[in-house]
Amino acid sequence: MKQEKLESILDTARKMFGRYGIQKTNLGEIASLARVAKATIYNYFGSKDQVYLEVLQREADDILKKIEAAIERVRSPIEKLRTFVSTKFRCMKEAVNIINLGRERTDSVPPKTDRIRNDLFEREVGIISSIFELGVKEGIFRTTDILLTARAIAYALRGFELTWLVEESSERIEHYLDKLIAVLFNGILVEKVEG
Amino acid sequence: MKQEKLESILDTARKMFGRYGIQKTNLGEIASLARVAKATIYNYFGSKDQVYLEVLQREADDILKKIEAAIERVRSPIEKLRTFVSTKFRCMKEAVNIINLGRERTDSVPPKTDRIRNDLFEREVGIISSIFELGVKEGIFRTTDILLTARAIAYALRGFELTWLVEESSERIEHYLDKLIAVLFNGILVEKVEG
Amino acid sequence: MKQEKLESILDTARKMFGRYGIQKTNLGEIASLARVAKATIYNYFGSKDQVYLEVLQREADDILKKIEAAIERVRSPIEKLRTFVSTKFRCMKEAVNIINLGRERTDSVPPKTDRIRNDLFEREVGIISSIFELGVKEGIFRTTDILLTARAIAYALRGFELTWLVEESSERIEHYLDKLIAVLFNGILVEKVEG
Amino acid sequence: MKQEKLESILDTARKMFGRYGIQKTNLGEIASLARVAKATIYNYFGSKDQVYLEVLQREADDILKKIEAAIERVRSPIEKLRTFVSTKFRCMKEAVNIINLGRERTDSVPPKTDRIRNDLFEREVGIISSIFELGVKEGIFRTTDILLTARAIAYALRGFELTWLVEESSERIEHYLDKLIAVLFNGILVEKVEG
DNA sequence: AATGAATGAGGATTCATTCAT
DNA sequence: CATGAATGAATCCTCATTCAT
Numbered sequence: 001m002k003q004e005k006l007e008s009i010l011d012t013a014r015k016m017f018g019r020y021g022i023q024k025t026n027l028g029e030i031a032s033l034a035r036v037a038k039a040t041i042y043n044y045f046g047s048k049d050q051v052y053l054e055v056l057q058r059e060a061d062d063i064l065k066k067i068e069a070a071i072e073r074v075r076s077p078i079e080k081l082r083t084f085v086s087t088k089f090r091c092m093k094e095a096v097n098i099i100n101l102g103r104e105r106t107d108s109v110p111p112k113t114d115r116i117r118n119d120l121f122e123r124e125v126g127i128i129s130s131i132f133e134l135g136v137k138e139g140i141f142r143t144t145d146i147l148l149t150a151r152a153i154a155y156a157l158r159g160f161e162l163t164w165l166v167e168e169s170s171e172r173i174e175h176y177l178d179k180l181i182a183v184l185f186n187g188i189l190v191e192k193v194e195g
Numbered sequence: 196m197k198q199e200k201l202e203s204i205l206d207t208a209r210k211m212f213g214r215y216g217i218q219k220t221n222l223g224e225i226a227s228l229a230r231v232a233k234a235t236i237y238n239y240f241g242s243k244d245q246v247y248l249e250v251l252q253r254e255a256d257d258i259l260k261k262i263e264a265a266i267e268r269v270r271s272p273i274e275k276l277r278t279f280v281s282t283k284f285r286c287m288k289e290a291v292n293i294i295n296l297g298r299e300r301t302d303s304v305p306p307k308t309d310r311i312r313n314d315l316f317e318r319e320v321g322i323i324s325s326i327f328e329l330g331v332k333e334g335i336f337r338t339t340d341i342l343l344t345a346r347a348i349a350y351a352l353r354g355f356e357l358t359w360l361v362e363e364s365s366e367r368i369e370h371y372l373d374k375l376i377a378v379l380f381n382g383i384l385v386e387k388v389e390g
Numbered sequence: 391m392k393q394e395k396l397e398s399i400l401d402t403a404r405k406m407f408g409r410y411g412i413q414k415t416n417l418g419e420i421a422s423l424a425r426v427a428k429a430t431i432y433n434y435f436g437s438k439d440q441v442y443l444e445v446l447q448r449e450a451d452d453i454l455k456k457i458e459a460a461i462e463r464v465r466s467p468i469e470k471l472r473t474f475v476s477t478k479f480r481c482m483k484e485a486v487n488i489i490n491l492g493r494e495r496t497d498s499v500p501p502k503t504d505r506i507r508n509d510l511f512e513r514e515v516g517i518i519s520s521i522f523e524l525g526v527k528e529g530i531f532r533t534t535d536i537l538l539t540a541r542a543i544a545y546a547l548r549g550f551e552l553t554w555l556v557e558e559s560s561e562r563i564e565h566y567l568d569k570l571i572a573v574l575f576n577g578i579l580v581e582k583v584e585g
Numbered sequence: 586m587k588q589e590k591l592e593s594i595l596d597t598a599r600k601m602f603g604r605y606g607i608q609k610t611n612l613g614e615i616a617s618l619a620r621v622a623k624a625t626i627y628n629y630f631g632s633k634d635q636v637y638l639e640v641l642q643r644e645a646d647d648i649l650k651k652i653e654a655a656i657e658r659v660r661s662p663i664e665k666l667r668t669f670v671s672t673k674f675r676c677m678k679e680a681v682n683i684i685n686l687g688r689e690r691t692d693s694v695p696p697k698t699d700r701i702r703n704d705l706f707e708r709e710v711g712i713i714s715s716i717f718e719l720g721v722k723e724g725i726f727r728t729t730d731i732l733l734t735a736r737a738i739a740y741a742l743r744g745f746e747l748t749w750l751v752e753e754s755s756e757r758i759e760h761y762l763d764k765l766i767a768v769l770f771n772g773i774l775v776e777k778v779e780g
Numbered sequence: 781a782a783t784g785a786a787t788g789a790g791g792a793t794t795c796a797t798t799c800a801t
Numbered sequence: 802c803a804t805g806a807a808t809g810a811a812t813c814c815t816c817a818t819t820c821a822t
Contacts, residue, residue, distance in 0.1 A: 002806070023218050026791055037808040039794085048792065145374070152374040159353030179340070179347040187382035197781080221816060232783040234819085243817065392785070413608050416812055427787040432814070535764070542764040549743030569730070569737040577772035587802085611795060622804040624798085633796065 008034045009041055014055045018096030022052050022109060049110035052097075056113065059095040060120045066091050067127065077135030078185070084127060085157065085177055092161060093170070099161050125154045153184065203229045204236055209250045213291030217247050217304060244305035247292075251308065254290040255315045261286050262322065272330030273380070279322060280352065280372060287356060288365075294356050320349045348379065398424045399431055404445045408486030412442050412499060439500035442487075446503065449485040450510045456481050457517065467525030468575070474517060475547065475567055482551060483560070489551050515544045543574065591629055593619045599640045603681030607637050607694060634695035637682075641698065644680040645705045651676050652712065662720030663770070669712060670742065670762060677746060678755075684746050710739045738769065 012034040016025045027048050031038040045051045070087040071080050092099055101109070101117050128150040135141030143149045160177060207229040211220040222243050226233040240246045265282040266275050287294055296304070296312050323345040330336030338344045355372060402424040406415045417438050421428040435441045460477040461470050482489055491499075491507050518540040525531030533539045550567060597619040601610045612633050616623040630636045655672040656665050677684055686694070686702050713735040720726030728734045745762060 005807090027793095028791070038792090039808050039810095040806080042793070043806070043808090148370060148374050149378065152371040152378065155354040155358055155371055156351035156375055157354060158357055159350040159355075162353055162357070163350055175343060176347040176350055179343045180351055183344060183347065183382065184378055185382050187378065187380050200782095222818090223816070233817090234783050234785095235781080237818070238781070238783090395786090417814090418812075428813090429787050429815080430785080433785070433787090438813070538760060538764050539768065542761040542768065545744040545748055545761055546741035546765055547744060548747055549740040549745075552743055552747070553740055565733060566737040566740055569733045570741055573734060573737065573769055573772065575772045577768065577770050590803095612797090613795070623796085624804050624806095625802080627797070628802070628804090 005034070005036055005040065006044055009036060009044060009051070010055060010058070013051050014059070014097060017052055017055055018100065021100060022048070027051070053110060053112055053116065056097055056101065056116045059098045060116055063088070063091045063095050063098065064120065064123055067124075071127065071131070077131050077138060077140055080131045080134070081128070082181060084131065085181060086174075088124070088157070089160065089173070089177065121154060124157075125150050128154060156180070200229070200231055200235070201239055204231060204239065204246070205250060205253070208246050209254070209292060212247060212250055213295065216295060217243070222246075244307075248305055248307055248311065251292055251296065251311045254293045255311055258283070258286045258290050258293065259315065259318055262319075266322065266326070272326050272333060272335055275326045275329070276323070277376060279326065280376060283319070283352070284355065284368070284372065316349060320345050323349055351375065395424070395426055395430065396434055399426060399434065399441070400445060400448070403441050404449070404487060407442055407445055408490065411490060412438070417441070443500060443502055443506070445487055446491065446506045449488045450506055453478070453481045453485050453488065454510065454513055457514075461517065461521070467521050467528060467530055470521045470524070471518070472571060474521065475571060476564075478514070478547070479550065479563070479567065511544060514547075515540050518544060546570070590619070590621055590625070594621060594626055594629065594636070595640060595643070598636050599644070599682060602637060602640055603685065606685060607633070612636075634697075638695055638697055638701065641682055641686065641701045644683045645701055648673070648676045648680050648683065649705065649708055652709075656712065656716070662716050662723060662725055665716045665719070666713070667766060669716065670766060673709070673742070674745065674758070674762065706739060709742075710735050713739055741765065741769075 009030065012030050013025075016030050016033070019025075027038055027041055030051075031041055034041075041051065045054065067084060067087050070083050074080055074083050098117070098120065101113060125147070129146055132141055132143060132146045132150055136143060136146065160173060160180075163173060204225065207225050208220075211225050211228070214220075222233055222236055225246075226236055229236075236246065240249065262279060262282050265278050269275055269278050293312070293315065296308065320342070324341055327336055327338060327341045327345055331338060331341065355368060355375075358368060399420065402420050403415075406420050406423070409415075417428055417431055420441075421431055424431075431441065435444065457474060457477050460473050464470055464473050488507070488510065491503065515537070519536055522531055522533060522536045522540055526533060526536065550563060550570075553563060594615065597615050598610075601615050601618070604610075612623055612626055615636075616626055619626075626636065630639065652669060652672050655668050659665055659668050683702070683705065686698060710732070714731055717726055717728060717731045717735055721728060721731065745758060745765075748758060
């Protein structure tokens with residue numbers, strides 16, 4: 001019964017926060033949609049911020065779990081990188097709040113938000129790094145600085161997160177991603193120079 | 196006199212919006228810092244949103260003007276691309292609101308905001324495209340689809356905008372950018388496959 | 391017009407605070423009784439506390455002005471002291487908030503409240519002291535320590551403030567005051583010992 | 586077991602009410618500090634007000650018991666009066682809620698509160714009266730109206746209750762009390778007039 | 781053109797209290 | 802008896818916007 005209400009609250013909250021952001025979402029509406037009293041939400045979470053944080057943390061954990069599982073299933077570093085990117089963006093569709101996190105004003109968001117976001121980012125960097133290590137070990141990738149490259153690519157992928165929901169259709173985004181991956185693998189120069 | 200006040204308002208607004216976003220900035224404070232009455236701002240702009248829009252448009256125009264000028268000054272496509280990236284991010288430092296635009300909730304922002312942002316984006320894509328065309332014509336770049344690639348790269352660069360002010364030092368960001376550019380030029384694969 | 395509303399607000403506030411205290415009084419009701427919008431009150435005073443403080447300060451100033459005027463009108467120290475007490479308590483009837491100040495929880499009241507209350511107290515002590523000085527100079531009063539005695543008496547009078555509105559009828563209180571003054575003047579001992 | 590919890594609740598409540606008053610104290614905190622559930626308190630007392638009332642009644646009874654015992658121990662009316670005052674104020678230090686009772690808003694307090702407070706007051710007046718009767722009988726005190734004088738003095742002592750914890754150091758208060766007692770005994774006039 | 785004044789609508793919290801188990 | 806869970810009601814304050822002068 002309690003668990004039920006809790007999930008109901010969290011579900012509703014995820015949708016509302018996803019649609020309107022933490023600022024514009026009011027607990028009153030979450031409460032009424034979740035069929036509980038506003039005060040009940042405060043019993044569970046203590047504050048609006050806590051509700052938001054909980055929603056975020058769940059989304060982040062979810063994404064990582066799925067990405068890691070997907071990468072396990074393929075072998076070659078190239079495939080792993082492709083899988084990383086495609087899985088990440090497929091999952092992102094559902095992790096609306098994580099995406100929007102990048103779109104919220106820093107000041108209007110609880111401080112711990114940053115930690116969740118950065119944790120996710122760093123763990124992604126970690127995954128990319130280990131794919132790179134594998135690739136370099138197998139002599140498929142060449143790079144002078146694995147971590148630096150991994151972070152650069154992680155940053156680059158962020159540009160697509162932002163765009164995901166708002167501006168373009170999923171299909172077009174996937175085209176761009178394919179293209180970006182192609183470029184990442186081969187570069188745009190005809191002759192290879194040292195990077 | 197009128198022009199003076201108008202600039203004063205716009206200046207103050209730019210700073211405030213830049214620091215606190217459109218949501219958290221209130222016209223009252225802008226007014227008092229700009230030494231005018233709140234109602235005066237309404238005389239000039241009609242609404243808070245219009246003030247914001249005006250600030251944005253000015254920043255966008257400013258950036259493009261500077262980027263285009265900088266690119267004119269170098270000749271080779273490779274240099275042009277490098278200049279594009281470095282100029283863009285140098286100017287971005289001052290175009291705080293454009294940057295933060297990516298960090299505002301979609302719903303908390305006037306609809307026309309998107310148009311300004313997208314215009315800027317498309318014009319950047321246009322610039323990158325023409326650099327690519329030049330590069331391909333000169334036989335330096337190879338790519339199967341100029342526009343697609345240009346957009347992919349433009350998206351990738353967005354990831355860095357977000358990060359620009361908040362998370363990392365300028366120097367570190369520049370390292371990552373250098374690395375990204377290197378990867379873009381040469382790829383990470385040892386052997387070139389088709390991109 | 392503005393002055394009118396301001397007075398209207400302050401008047402209403404004085405009544406409400408007087409009846410219900412700062413805790414239980416809500417600005418909403420003050421606003422509606424004063425025929426202004428809640429926000430208007432905030433325009434004038436900035437916060438509930440400030441309204442309260444303003445009400446208090448006015449009452450305190452009022453009392454002192456009246457006491458000082460009344461004392462001027464009589465000559466002998468004995469008369470002055472009697473006048474002080476009677477005027478003070480006559481005025482107190484209207485300075486409901488000052489009285490209740492002694493009845494509010496320290497914690498539920500803005501910090502500056504204490505200063506107003508203490509200022510009033512100290513100024514009363516000052517007045518009593520100067521009456522004493524006069525009495526001693528004229529050889530009518532005897533006391534070993536004017537300031538100490540003045541404060542002791544000022545404290546004693548506080549006991550009546552508290553009682554003023556709540557427990558007893560005005561007439562009975564005045565009887566008690568008369569008695570207290572008589573005791574203060576002559577003591578209760580048959581034989582005078584050293585005080 | 587039951588008695589234990591009840592005492593635990595009452596103890597905690599006394600401390601909390603003493604520190605924060607009935608308004609600012611919430612049952613939730615009392616409950617958690619007393620290691621019981623909020624609902625348990627309702628089982629015992631039925632309402633927040635009842636808890637408060639119980640706390641008060643206990644404090645009042647306690648004070649009176651101690652004062653009466655102390656007065657028994659001395660013989661002369663003068664000593665009895667001095668003992669009354671000193672014991673009263675010594676005990677008051679612990680009867681925080683009784684003291685603060687004078688500092689609570691009348692309206693924020695259960696109606697029966699007044700009865701407890703007045704009972705205590707009247708019983709104090711009774712004690713002072715009987716001391717006076719004794720003094721008059723022994724020809725040490727002179728007074729035209731014992732009850733009136735007793736009440737006047739009881740009121741005067743109230744002024745010090747208020748001040749007790751908040752404004753002054755214990756030592757200074759005791760000085761003022763000494764002075765007040767001296768004045769009460771001997772008056773301030775050089776020549777005795779009719780009291 | 782410039783502004784002082786006024787306002788309506790909205791939202792996060794807090795807490796005493798009830799009730800089923 | 803004891804309690805976890807749920808809630809309704811209340812309240813302060815913010816701000817974009819309007820309007821008369």
